[in-house]
Amino acid sequence: MCPDSELRVLVVDDHPIWRHSVAAGLEEAGCVVAGTAGDGAQALRVAAATRPGVVLLDLNLPDMSGAEVTRRLLAADPGLRVLILSASGERQDVLDAMTAGATGYLVKSAQFSELLAAVRSAAAGEAVFTPGLAGLVLGEYRRLAAGATPGTGAGTAGTGGPGRPADPARPRLTERETEVLRLVAKGMTYPEIAALLVLSPRTVQNHVQNTLIKLQLHNKAQLVRYALEQGLE
Amino acid sequence: MAEQMWRVVAVFRVLALAYAAVLITRDHGNYAHPAAGWLALAVMAVWSVITIAAYSRPRGRQTWLICADVAVAAGLVLSTRLIEPASQISAGAPTIPSFWAVSSVLACAVAGGPIGGLGGASVIIAADIAERQALPQATLSNIVLVLIAGGVGGYIVQLGLRAEAAADRAARLEASIAERERIARGIHDSVLQVLALVATRGRELGGEAAELARLAGEQESALRSLVSGAAVPPPEGGQLDLAGLLEPLGGSRVTVSCPAGAVLLADAPATALAAAAGEALDNVRRHAGGDAQAWVLVEDDGTAVTVSVRDNGLGFTDGRLAEAEAAGRLGVAQSIKGRLRDVGGTACLRSSPGQGTEVELRVPRL
Numbered sequence: 001m002c003p004d005s006e007l008r009v010l011v012v013d014d015h016p017i018w019r020h021s022v023a024a025g026l027e028e029a030g031c032v033v034a035g036t037a038g039d040g041a042q043a044l045r046v047a048a049a050t051r052p053g054v055v056l057l058d059l060n061l062p063d064m065s066g067a068e069v070t071r072r073l074l075a076a077d078p079g080l081r082v083l084i085l086s087a088s089g090e091r092q093d094v095l096d097a098m099t100a101g102a103t104g105y106l107v108k109s110a111q112f113s114e115l116l117a118a119v120r121s122a123a124a125g126e127a128v129f130t131p132g133l134a135g136l137v138l139g140e141y142r143r144l145a146a147g148a149t150p151g152t153g154a155g156t157a158g159t160g161g162p163g164r165p166a167d168p169a170r171p172r173l174t175e176r177e178t179e180v181l182r183l184v185a186k187g188m189t190y191p192e193i194a195a196l197l198v199l200s201p202r203t204v205q206n207h208v209q210n211t212l213i214k215l216q217l218h219n220k221a222q223l224v225r226y227a228l229e230q231g232l233e
Numbered sequence: 234m235a236e237q238m239w240r241v242v243a244v245f246r247v248l249a250l251a252y253a254a255v256l257i258t259r260d261h262g263n264y265a266h267p268a269a270g271w272l273a274l275a276v277m278a279v280w281s282v283i284t285i286a287a288y289s290r291p292r293g294r295q296t297w298l299i300c301a302d303v304a305v306a307a308g309l310v311l312s313t314r315l316i317e318p319a320s321q322i323s324a325g326a327p328t329i330p331s332f333w334a335v336s337s338v339l340a341c342a343v344a345g346g347p348i349g350g351l352g353g354a355s356v357i358i359a360a361d362i363a364e365r366q367a368l369p370q371a372t373l374s375n376i377v378l379v380l381i382a383g384g385v386g387g388y389i390v391q392l393g394l395r396a397e398a399a400a401d402r403a404a405r406l407e408a409s410i411a412e413r414e415r416i417a418r419g420i421h422d423s424v425l426q427v428l429a430l431v432a433t434r435g436r437e438l439g440g441e442a443a444e445l446a447r448l449a450g451e452q453e454s455a456l457r458s459l460v461s462g463a464a465v466p467p468p469e470g471g472q473l474d475l476a477g478l479l480e481p482l483g484g485s486r487v488t489v490s491c492p493a494g495a496v497l498l499a500d501a502p503a504t505a506l507a508a509a510a511g512e513a514l515d516n517v518r519r520h521a522g523g524d525a526q527a528w529v530l531v532e533d534d535g536t537a538v539t540v541s542v543r544d545n546g547l548g549f550t551d552g553r554l555a556e557a558e559a560a561g562r563l564g565v566a567q568s569i570k571g572r573l574r575d576v577g578g579t580a581c582l583r584s585s586p587g588q589g590t591e592v593e594l595r596v597p598r599l
Contacts, residue, residue: 015423015426017426017427017430018426018427018429018430021430021434025434087425087426087429087457091476091491091492091493091494092493092494094493095493108426108429109429109432109433109450109453109454109485110433111433111436111437112433112434112437113437115433130488131488131490131528131530132488132489132490133490134490135490135491135492135530135531135532136490136491136492136493138492138530138532139491139492139493139494139532139533140492140493142492142532142533142534142535143492143493143494145535146535182530182532182541185490185528185530186528186530186541186543186591187488187526187527187528187543187545
């Protein structure tokens with residue numbers, strides 16, 4: 001975890017009161033607010049000019065989707081960490097932004113101390129996994145498993161049965177990863193999960209992070225495949 | 234729609250008047266009273282001007298005027314008997330007004346639907362039969378045509394008006410939904426965020442501010458479920474979105490986690506799961522201790538839908554089940570189990586001291 005004085009944060013939110021209050025709170029806590037932006041286009045410009053370490057990104061922007069902003073921010077600076085902040089009721093938008101490469105997701109009703117902790121974790125490159133995000137990721141793996149081999153049963157897909165061979169690009173959760181994600185979604189902390197499963201907290205965190213990385217790689221591969229199919233470079 | 238129909242009636246009346254004029258001009262040499270033939274044509278022309286002018290405005294479409302219209306047409310049909318020689322009439326010669334009489338039937342159809350149209354048609358047909366005192370083939374065909382004009386014409390007008398009313402309702406509904414969404418977006422962008430902010434910062438300040446923060450947080454989640462509830466589409470084909478039912482249960486003490494997409498279930502199991510989860514959360518509030526947090530996880534693995542409700546409250550051992558029963562806790566567990574059994578599902582309860590309680594509700598997909 002880097003010291004806060006080197007932690008440069010860009011706050012992106014279309015609501016000025018929220019934006020300024022969060023920026024003030026971050027500065028009080030010792031972070032450097034690299035800039036603020038009220039929409040996606042401005043966020044991309046300010047990020048290019050100020051090169052922050054973490055972008056605190058509201059999903060409800062007037063000009064582009066959170067996934068779009070995340071993708072473009074990371075295309076310009078792959079080392080950037082994007083932390084999604086959203087009001088509830090935007091589950092698909094949150095999932096899209098996460099698979100587009102965001103590092104974490106917090107609801108806006110989270111306490112400021114949680115927000116600060118999340119910014120620090122994101123800066124350190126750790127996925128910020130709330131129970132809500134775990135629920136979304138679990139759901140997404142189930143959707144991928146159900147959509148790819150209808151009727152043949154997801155459990156036998158890996159053995160390459162008589163029908164279509166399993167799509168190697170389709171990510172799957174290991175049993176352990178499923179177990180860990182379910183516990184995160186039910187509100188257990190990493191140390192609690194580690195104690196329950198007799199693992200180290202570090203291992204628990206690696207399992208959780210892997211589930212997200214696999215989805216992000218899959219998403220990137222899908223985009224590349226789509227681009228090739230459309231004849232784009 | 235109604236305006237266009239009245240215009241059609243006016244156009245028909247003018248064309249039919251022209252046709253009647255052609256017939257009278259051609260046949261007046263054979264009339265018993267040629268002058269009366271011209272007089273009848275003049276009456277038709279004057280009456281056409283009067284009705285077209287009156288029917289062009291909604292206020293002119295009075296029932297008495299439409300009845301008078303039918304009476305004038307029937308009178309002209311009957312006047313044929315005085316003008317033409319009887320031999321021609323029974324041979325099936327056209328009546329003096331000919332098709333002009335049908336324009337009054339059309340007026341009845343537009344004003345009164347199929348009933349009005351058929352009513353007007355019967356009057357004209359009765360006049361026709363009375364005038365001829367016979368039923369030659371040509372007259373029979375004309376009778377059928379007049380009935381079709383009155384009945385089918387009226388029916389089509391009615392259908393058209395209903396379709397127009399339905400389209401109007403749909404447009405109004407769409408406008409009101411769009412307006413509601415616009416308001417929801419506005420609330421989402423301003424009020425909700427400020428309430429969330431007050432809740433967040435107030436909680437950190439502590440003391441009295443924390444109490445205000447709690448209130449702001451409660452109002453935020455209430456308002457949020459109200460606005461997002463307005464955006465939830467109505468159930469499709471008897472299916473309900475379980476995620477949509479459970480999300481409003483979330484708040485400062487309760488986190489609800491769902492898949493990104495809708496979790497569609499038939500009405501009964503979806504309602505049973507939501508009600509059971511609500512009961513489990515009530516139970517957490519009452520028994521798990523003041524600081525207890527709860528998490529609701531919705532999973533859909535294609536073969537079953539599972540809702541887990543976990544809290545980090547006091548928990549209890551199996552040995553304390555009797556005690557729990559005395560405290561009313563087991564009663565709730567039995568009620569939850571009953572709800573699930575009714576829809577072919579299961580509920581299981583796990584708890585250990587200091588580790589909280591977990592209720593797992595499961596309904597298989599058929």
